[in-house]
Amino acid sequence: MADADDLDGLAAEYALGVLDAAERGEVERRLGRDESFRRLVEAWERQLAPLAMALPPVEPRPEVWFRLARNVRYARNTAEPVSAPSLSPSSAAARPSGRPWRRQLLFWRGLGLGASLAAAGLAAFIVLRPPPAEVRLIAVLHDAQAEPAWLVSARPGQERLLARPVGSLAADARQVPELWLLPGGDRPPISLGLLDRDGTVTRPLGEEVRRLLGQGKALAVSLEPPGGSPTGSPTGPAVWEGVLLEEPS
Amino acid sequence: MADLRPREPDDASLRVWLEAVARRDQQALALLYAQTGPHLLALALRMLKRREPAEDALHEAFLKVWERAPTYEAAKGPVMAWLVTIVRNASLDRLRRSGREVTLDEAPGLVERPSEEPGPADLMLASAEGRALRGCLDELEAEPRQAIVLAYWEGLTHEQLASRLGRPVGTVKSWLRRSLMRLRDCLER
Numbered sequence: 001m002a003d004a005d006d007l008d009g010l011a012a013e014y015a016l017g018v019l020d021a022a023e024r025g026e027v028e029r030r031l032g033r034d035e036s037f038r039r040l041v042e043a044w045e046r047q048l049a050p051l052a053m054a055l056p057p058v059e060p061r062p063e064v065w066f067r068l069a070r071n072v073r074y075a076r077n078t079a080e081p082v083s084a085p086s087l088s089p090s091s092a093a094a095r096p097s098g099r100p101w102r103r104q105l106l107f108w109r110g111l112g113l114g115a116s117l118a119a120a121g122l123a124a125f126i127v128l129r130p131p132p133a134e135v136r137l138i139a140v141l142h143d144a145q146a147e148p149a150w151l152v153s154a155r156p157g158q159e160r161l162l163a164r165p166v167g168s169l170a171a172d173a174r175q176v177p178e179l180w181l182l183p184g185g186d187r188p189p190i191s192l193g194l195l196d197r198d199g200t201v202t203r204p205l206g207e208e209v210r211r212l213l214g215q216g217k218a219l220a221v222s223l224e225p226p227g228g229s230p231t232g233s234p235t236g237p238a239v240w241e242g243v244l245l246e247e248p249s
Numbered sequence: 250m251a252d253l254r255p256r257e258p259d260d261a262s263l264r265v266w267l268e269a270v271a272r273r274d275q276q277a278l279a280l281l282y283a284q285t286g287p288h289l290l291a292l293a294l295r296m297l298k299r300r301e302p303a304e305d306a307l308h309e310a311f312l313k314v315w316e317r318a319p320t321y322e323a324a325k326g327p328v329m330a331w332l333v334t335i336v337r338n339a340s341l342d343r344l345r346r347s348g349r350e351v352t353l354d355e356a357p358g359l360v361e362r363p364s365e366e367p368g369p370a371d372l373m374l375a376s377a378e379g380r381a382l383r384g385c386l387d388e389l390e391a392e393p394r395q396a397i398v399l400a401y402w403e404g405l406t407h408e409q410l411a412s413r414l415g416r417p418v419g420t421v422k423s424w425l426r427r428s429l430m431r432l433r434d435c436l437e438r
Contacts, residue, residue, distance in 0.1 A: 012429040016397065017337060017404040021345035042325060042334075044429075047436055049330035050379035051401045052337075057287030058294055064304045065282060071308075072275060072315050184287055216283020243280065 015044035062214055139219050141242035149240045156210040164200040175223040182218040194228050217244045263328035271318035289336040296340040296404040310336040341404045385435035393424040
């Protein structure tokens with residue numbers, strides 16, 4: 001019968017990941033029936049977990065998400081999908097002052113969800129089938145008060161991105177909005193070009209950017225001097241931000 | 250409003266999303282996955298060496314996240330630690346099933362030889378827990394520290410570690426036990 005020290009050591013080794021298959025099996029059986037041992041293991045796992053953050057992140061391929069979303073959908077516990085109004089530019093133009101969006105935002109905020117999720121709630125629901133070659137990504141970029149300000153849509157297959165303002169934005173010739181892709185991990189923001197407060201702009205998408213665009217990627221808009229950031233990195237604050245989601249077909 | 254420097258997944262956001270996942274919100278799962286997936290894949294990849302099994306482990310882990318989200322509570326610790334545990338267990342199970350260590354020579358997908366120590370500018374330093382652990386790791390001697398880090402990142406058994414480090418199994422076992430206890434004492438100071 002293992003004594004307390006041995007159990008502690010065993011818990012630590014299990015959390016470290018150094019036990020072989022047979023030993024892991026023994027520990028897992030004990031975890032099922034020994035509450036205090038389970039807590040010991042959980043404490044060790046917690047203490048060692050920051051080591052996981054020492055590795056540079058690696059982007060999963062898009063297929064991993066599609067498989068996951070499909071399998072989650074088929075899981076027994078799936079509740080009804082969360083639906084949202086369509087965000088095609090024509091229907092957005094038909095809405096005066098974006099009031100239905102505001103109501104949707106308030107609904108999501110009432111659930112205690114962050115502004116990013118609120119913006120995500122406005123955009124399309126996740127595609128569950130493998131996408132057709134031409135997937136459309138949409139993001140609503142909003143400010144800190146969750147007011148939507150920009151609608152961005154990207155077609156990586158067509159190598160192009162569109163961005164338009166939503167509602168009217170205060171004009172200021174000294175401060176030009178510039179759109180950035182946030183690739184995540186350690187990588188710096190990538191400029192996707194300048195935006196126009198008065199209308200839609202179309203921007204070509206370079207090969208690297210096209211590879212990086214996808215479900216869940218974050219975008220931000222900063223205010224820069226005329227002509228855009230002189231340094232290639234944002235020099236102004238991120239006034240608006242949002243998350244790219246796939247439009248359902 | 251947030252600045253544009255790359256951020257650590259912050260625990261408050263992760264918790265909000267995980268609670269929404271527990272209520273069966275798939276968009277929250279997407280956000281959780283987008284935010285944490287790359288860090289978790291890095292872990293699985295370091296252990297399994299090739300993309301396919303690593304992405305399989307990631308996929309399986311997130312199915313477990315979906316299933317177990319209702320059981321998560323703040324008392325269990327930060328969300329990221331909880332996710333890391335699920336992914337590591339999924340990866341370790343696969344690793345143990347394959348019965349042997351995959352050496353770097355057999356892993357054509359790996360572009361460069363990964364470091365065997367946490368680098369100076371790594372993301373561990375972004376959190377209080379990470380800084381504490383880093384400080385305590387630095388108090389260990391070099392070889393035992395390397396044994397701990399290698400064991401954690403690559404999921405090596407005592408025998409594999411011993412062979413990798415060129416030391417007897419008994420030495421490695423006692424290094425690990427002693428170092429783990431010293432780490433805990435240091436962290437609980």
